[in-house]
Amino acid sequence: MALEEHSLSIVIVGHVDHGKSTLIGRLLYDTGSLPEEKINEIRIASQTAGREMEFSFLMDHLEEERQRGITIDISQTFFNSDKRKYVIIDAPGHKEFLKNMITGSSQAEAALLLLDAAEGIRDQTRRHSYILGMLGLRQVAVIINKMDMVDYSKERFTALSDEITKILNQFNIQPSVIIPISARYGENVARPSESLKWYAGPTVLQALDNFSALEVSNKSLRFPVQDEYTIDGRNIVVGRVEAGYIRKGDNVEILPEGDRLSVLSIEKFLENDIKMAEAGECVGLCFDKPATRGQIVVSNGNQIPRITEKIHANIFWMSDSSYKKGEPVTFKCATQEVNGRINNIYKLFDPATIEIVDNDAEEIGAAEIAEVEIILEKSVVVDSFNEIPEMGRFVLEKMGHPVGGGIIL
Numbered sequence: 001m002a003l004e005e006h007s008l009s010i011v012i013v014g015h016v017d018h019g020k021s022t023l024i025g026r027l028l029y030d031t032g033s034l035p036e037e038k039i040n041e042i043r044i045a046s047q048t049a050g051r052e053m054e055f056s057f058l059m060d061h062l063e064e065e066r067q068r069g070i071t072i073d074i075s076q077t078f079f080n081s082d083k084r085k086y087v088i089i090d091a092p093g094h095k096e097f098l099k100n101m102i103t104g105s106s107q108a109e110a111a112l113l114l115l116d117a118a119e120g121i122r123d124q125t126r127r128h129s130y131i132l133g134m135l136g137l138r139q140v141a142v143i144i145n146k147m148d149m150v151d152y153s154k155e156r157f158t159a160l161s162d163e164i165t166k167i168l169n170q171f172n173i174q175p176s177v178i179i180p181i182s183a184r185y186g187e188n189v190a191r192p193s194e195s196l197k198w199y200a201g202p203t204v205l206q207a208l209d210n211f212s213a214l215e216v217s218n219k220s221l222r223f224p225v226q227d228e229y230t231i232d233g234r235n236i237v238v239g240r241v242e243a244g245y246i247r248k249g250d251n252v253e254i255l256p257e258g259d260r261l262s263v264l265s266i267e268k269f270l271e272n273d274i275k276m277a278e279a280g281e282c283v284g285l286c287f288d289k290p291a292t293r294g295q296i297v298v299s300n301g302n303q304i305p306r307i308t309e310k311i312h313a314n315i316f317w318m319s320d321s322s323y324k325k326g327e328p329v330t331f332k333c334a335t336q337e338v339n340g341r342i343n344n345i346y347k348l349f350d351p352a353t354i355e356i357v358d359n360d361a362e363e364i365g366a367a368e369i370a371e372v373e374i375i376l377e378k379s380v381v382v383d384s385f386n387e388i389p390e391m392g393r394f395v396l397e398k399m400g401h402p403v404g405g406g407i408i409l
């Protein structure tokens with residue numbers, strides 16, 4: 001079987017000590033993604049500490065290398081299944097993780113939420129569930145780890161499954177599967193477990209393979225216009241196809257105005273007679289009417305974009321100086337840029353605890369998260385982050401500097 005081209009980005013979250021590093025180490029080891037020398041290093045380190053293989057050492061080791069600048073790739077860990085490549089996105093504290101997710105420097109397509117079978121649900125389990133919900137992540141598998149510490153008890157597993165499902169449901173997440181494992185002994189990680197015979201579901205690796213990649217090419221067209229040029233008397237607009245595809249001869253719509261245009265030609269550097277461009281491609285398009293930066297070219301598909309002056313969003317405040325309700329900000333989404341202000345701060349969260357610190361607040365401070373309403377001077381075209389990420393996230397600027405990032409609800 002040929003590997004899929006796309007590598008799926010996953011994030012592994014859970015309360016401290018519930019086994020994230022061990023699970024990552026296991027996934028790397030059991031999928032043969034570790035060089036022999038690394039395995040030997042962990043073996044020696046484990047023996048020195050008087051243990052069998054201690055997989056969490058691997059992550060400590062990688063972390064140490066990262067800090068000393070040895071590993072080139074600083075934030076990502078890779079492994080393969082028979083089906084595809086996986087990238088594990090680092091979830092370094094909530095603050096950084098949230099910021100990276102919101103500003104789009106990392107985009108998790110699926111999540112594993114880890115739970116210690118002996119300890120059960122803890123504060124961070126709840127917070128992480130909340131964060132996954134807030135980010136609109138819908139592909140979530142729950143992993144109940146350290147089953148070896150509870151005698152592989154089916155009763156314990158069922159009780160915890162019920163409890164975590166209730167919590168996740170509150171945040172609109174339906175876990176795709178709940179898997180009992182022992183990361184330490186590699187049970188149900190990449191191979192089924194003898195001790196967990198009562199469980200008939202997928203292993204962690206199979207559950208990952210069952211997730212689907214975030215496919216933007218089979219969605220409706222979104223082409224934010226970046227620039228327009230006149231070349232040899234012809235109007236050419238350039239941009240990146242963010243979702244769907246566009247073909248020569250297509251009848252498309254340009255938003256927010258709603259005019260109809262037809263595609264006379266598609267232009268790419270050093271290529272002739274192009275019939276089609278799809279998500280991810282940067283192209284020039286020649287239309288029968290002019291189009292300008294900030295407009296969004298769309299097709300009538302199943303995803304209908306929202307055209308609105310009111311944005312309801314979760315934002316992450318990145319600036320050191322705080323924001324007072326009503327101050328002017330510039331809203332930037334794809335190539336759209338519109339002035340506006342935050343009109344309502346419905347909820348303000350402490351970024352470390354994800355606890356609500358204020359309802360109907362007046363101010364947002366450094367690194368705080370808030371659920372807000374933004375009022376714009378002019379309509380913009382947006383989608384839900386979950387459907388088309390590039391059209392569902394935005395940056396807020398003050399005097400040309402980014403001060404916040406957000407996800408449209």
Ligand code: GDP
Nearest residue numbers: 016017018019020021022056145146182183184
């Ligand atoms: P993290 O903080 O979530 O990354 O947790 P670690 O992976 O560092 O694990 C914390 C401790 O739990 C370590 O001592 C691990 O050896 C131990 N641990 C992890 N998984 C298992 C497991 O499946 N069974 C048992 N008995 N211990 C485990």
